[in-house]
Amino acid sequence: MKFKIATLLVLSILITSCKEEPTVKKEIIQTPEFTNKGHELVSKMLEKVGNYKALRSKKDVVYTYTYQTPDGKTDISTEKYIFDAELSYGKYEKHERTLSELEGTIEQSFDGKEFWLKQNGNIVNDSIALKRVAFNRPTNFYWFTMFQKLMDKGVSYEYLGEEILNQTPYEVVKVSFNFGDSKPTDIYQLYINKKTTLVDQFLFTVADFGAMDTPNLMTLEYEDVDGMLFPTKRKYKKSTWKAAVSDDPWITVDWSNITFNNDLERSEFEK
Known part of the structure; x- marks a missing residue:
């Protein structure tokens, strides 16, 4: 009986010791998979x-949008x-440049299913005006979220190499899109500052206006x-x-x- 009691005592000590031993969790770090260097550079830009x-x-955003053409025509929404x-x-x-023929306050919206337009609180059903709304609403949303959406599915990246512009070294990345339809899509050529x-x-x-041969150059200041x-x-x-710009004056946004x-x-987005 003494032998059995001693054996049980030893087992009890061993079990207690095992229970008190801390469990070491191994953290698995997944390395992002990049299709090429261009993809990696865009990802690093998003880290910034x-x-x-x-x-x-952040759920949602409200902001003031101001667009001005060289002739002084301005949109404020x-x-x-x-x-x-x-x-x-x-x-x-x-x-003054968006549906300028409509006097007074205009409202445009995409409610998740359809585009709609109001003038001074009244619904406008003009098909030509609604086509402009169908361009403006997704375009304005896209510009605000553009960098984040560059990681969407269907986006392709091509690393074009290094280039120095105005004594600043850049990594140049061409971005194109393939969303499964036959219509042409826009092309972006990003100049990513090597230092920042x-x-x-x-x-x-x-692409929506057929301007595929001659690009625009947009410069950015961050906040x-x-x-x-x-x-x-x-x-x-x-x-x-x-990236050699014309002598034309700038359009500002x-x-x-x-x-x-x-x-x-x-x-708030519904009629």
């Missing part, structure tokens, strides 16, 4: 400005987006808003694919008064 997960965590559903609304108090990893400027086409970097000051004009997490409701 903030990825789409960070943007979606209050833009509202819900990121998760990609809902887009714009209320234009000034619209930010896109200082980029070339872009406008830190709620922990993310946004290119809130932009200007662009015609260029060559070597500014985003101001940016606020996130505004508790926007889907009903």
Whole structure:
């Protein structure tokens, strides 16, 4: 009996010791898979400005959009987006270049199913005007989320090498899109600053208007808003694919008064 008691005592000590031994958890670190160097550079750029997960965590945005052409014609709208559903609304108090034939305040929206337009609170069903809305709403949303959406499925990257512009070294990446349809899509050529990893400027086409041969060059100035970097000051004009701009004056686009997490409701985007 003494032997059995001693044996049980030893076993009890061993079991207790095993229970008290700390468990070591091994953290598995997954290395991102990149299709090429261009893809990797775009990913590193997003580490600097903030990825789409960070943007979606902010739920929604309200900001003032100001667009001015060289002849002084100006659009000023209050833009509202819900990121998760990609809902887009714009209320234009000034619209000298967008549907300028409509007097008074105009509202445009994409409610998740359809585009709609109002003039002074009344629904407008003109097909030509609605085509403009169908271009403006996704375009304005896309420009605001452009960098984050460069990691979407269907995006292709081509590393074009290094280039020095105005004594600044850049990594140049061509971005194209394949969403499974036959219509032409835009092409972007990003100039990623080697020191900051930010896109200082980029070339872009406008496929919806058939402008695929001659790109525009857009330059960017960033602002830190709620922990993310946004290119809130932009200007662009015609260029060559070597980033040699024309002598034309610049078109300017500014985003101001940016606020996130505004508790926007889907009903605000509906007719």
